[in-house]
Amino acid sequence: MAAGAKIHRNVTLHRLTADFFQFIRSQRPVIRRLGRPFQRSRRFVEMDITYRCNLRCGNCNRSCTQAPSDAALTIQDVGDFLAQSREQGARWDRIRLLGGEPTLHKDFFAILDLLLSYRADGHPALRIVVCTNGAGRKVNRVLDRLPEGVVVKNTFKNSRQRFFRPFNKAPIDAPLLHRFSDFSVGCRIIEECGLGLTPLGYYPCAIAGGIDRIFGFNLGRQRLPSPDDDMRDLLSVFCPLCGHFGVSGFTKKAKTSVAWEAAYAKYAQPPGISDPFQAVGAFTGRSSSIYGFYRIYFHGRLQIKWNAQDFSAQNSLNSKGRKTP
Ligand code: SF4
Ligand code: SF4
Numbered sequence: 160m161a162a163g164a165k166i167h168r169n170v171t172l173h174r175l176t177a178d179f180f181q182f183i184r185s186q187r188p189v190i191r192r193l194g195r196p197f198q199r200s201r202r203f204v205e206m207d208i209t210y211r212c213n214l215r216c217g218n219c220n221r222s223c224t225q226a227p228s229d230a231a232l233t234i235q236d237v238g239d240f241l242a243q244s245r246e247q248g249a250r251w252d253r254i255r256l257l258g259g260e261p262t263l264h265k266d267f268f269a270i271l272d273l274l275l276s277y278r279a280d281g282h283p284a285l286r287i288v289v290c291t292n293g294a295g296r297k298v299n300r301v302l303d304r305l306p307e308g309v310v311v312k313n314t315f316k317n318s319r320q321r322f323f324r325p326f327n328k329a330p331i332d333a334p335l336l337h338r339f340s341d342f343s344v345g346c347r348i349i350e351e352c353g354l355g356l357t358p359l360g361y362y363p364c365a366i367a368g369g370i371d372r373i374f375g376f377n378l379g380r381q382r383l384p385s386p387d388d389d390m391r392d393l394l395s396v397f398c399p400l401c402g403h404f405g406v407s408g409f410t411k412k413a414k415t416s417v418a419w420e421a422a423y424a425k426y427a428q429p430p431g432i433s434d435p436f437q438a439v440g441a442f443t444g445r446s447s448s449i450y451g452f453y454r455i456y457f458h459g460r461l462q463i464k465w466n467a468q469d470f471s472a473q474n475s476l477n478s479k480g481r482k483t484p
Contacts, residue, residue: 175409178324181346182405186339197345199390202252203353205365206240208232208270209259210358210372213295214316217413218323220403221369223259225327225415226426230358230372237270240356241277243383253286253353255312257365260292262301271309278308292316325414326402332416340405342398343391354384363390367397373422374400 183189184196209231212223219225244251254274261267271287278285289305291298293313302311330337348364355361357368360379368379378393398404400418415423 174324177347178406182340185341185344185346185405187341188339190341190344195344197347197350199345199349199363200351200353201249201386203351204240204251204254205352205355206232206237206254206256207258207355207357207365207368208237208256208261208267209264210369211263212258212260212292213263213298214260214292214318216316216323217320217411218326220326220366220401221259222373222423225413225423226373228372231264232270232356232358234266234269234273236356236358237273240383241273244277247383247385249383249386251282251285253288255288255290255352257290260294260298261289262291262298267301268304271306275306275308286310288312290314294318320411323411324402324407324409327413327415327419328402328407329400329416329418330402330404331399332418337399337405342404343395345394345398346401346403346405348403349394362397363394366401366403367393370397370400373419373426375425 181196184193190196207221210221210223210228211231212219212227215224217224222228256267256270256274258264264270271289274285274287278287287308288310289302290312291302291314293299293302293315294317302313305311330340330342345363348366352364354363355365355368357365357372357379359368359371359377360381361384362368362371362379371378376396378396380388380390380393384390400422
C-alpha cells in the first residue's frame, strides 16, 4: 500500500450516524412534514462495467461473490451513453468506472479512451474516476498504465474481511421496522454516487442494477433517462431489497435474509424452473399482510410473495399519504 494511503472503511461513526438520520427521513410521517430527502443525481454517473472481481468480499453489494457473472458493459453501451448525453445536453461533473473490479474489463482502456475524448470535446470539468480494490499484480499493472488526468479511488482491499453493514438483509424481511418506510425516496447514495449504468440498463443507483441482475425484474431503462425522470418507480422496487436502506448493525460475517436466499437460489437455477416472484424461506411466523404488496403466509414454512408493479403502485399511493388498505 502506498505511503499515506487511507484504508477504506465501510463502517465509520459518520456513516452509522448518517444511516440513522436517513432512516428517520424516509419515514412517511416525516416525509409528509419535511418532503423527500433525496433526489436522483443529474451530476454524477457510476458505470458498473464488469461484474468480474479478483476478490470475494462477504458484503459485495454487486453480488460478485454471491453470484459471479461475466455480464459486462460493451464499448457500444458506453458510446451510446455518451451520444445520448450529448443529445440531452447533460453536463456530468463526475463519471466513475466500477464493477466488480473495472480494471479486469477486457476493453478497459478503450472505454477510458471514449470518456477522455468526451471530456476533450467540450466537457473539461468532467472528473473521470476509476474505483479499484487495488489488489493483486494484474490490477496494479493496469493501474500503472492509466493515462494522465484519470483519478484513482483505491480501496486497498485484500482477502481479509473488514467490518460491513450487511447488504443482503432486505428491508422487506424486517416488516415491522419498515412499517412506515417510504422506499421510493431511496437513500443518500442516489445523490452522492449518482445515476447507475449497468449491463442491464440505467438505474437510480448502480446498486439497484446489481439487485436487478439477481432478482430478474429487468426494469432498467434502456436509454439515458431524461432529466425530469426521478426513477421513483425503480426505487420503489429495489430499495425494499437493499440493505443500504435504513439502519443496520455491522458485522464481519455475511448475513442473508430470506428474500436474498431465495433470489440467489433462483439465480442459480436454469431459467423457467419456477415463478420469479415466488420465494420460499425457512423461517416460521404468523399470517400477516404488509403494505398489500408483500404478504407472509404460514403454510408450515414461511412463503413470501411480492409483485413489483403492485408494490410500485402501492408505494406511490403511500407517498401521497393515503391510507394503506
Ligand atoms: S472488491 Fe468490491 S466488487 Fe470485488 S468482491 Fe469486494 S466488494 Fe465486490
Ligand atoms: S437501491 Fe439501495 S443504494 Fe440504491 S437508493 Fe435504494 S437503498 Fe439506496
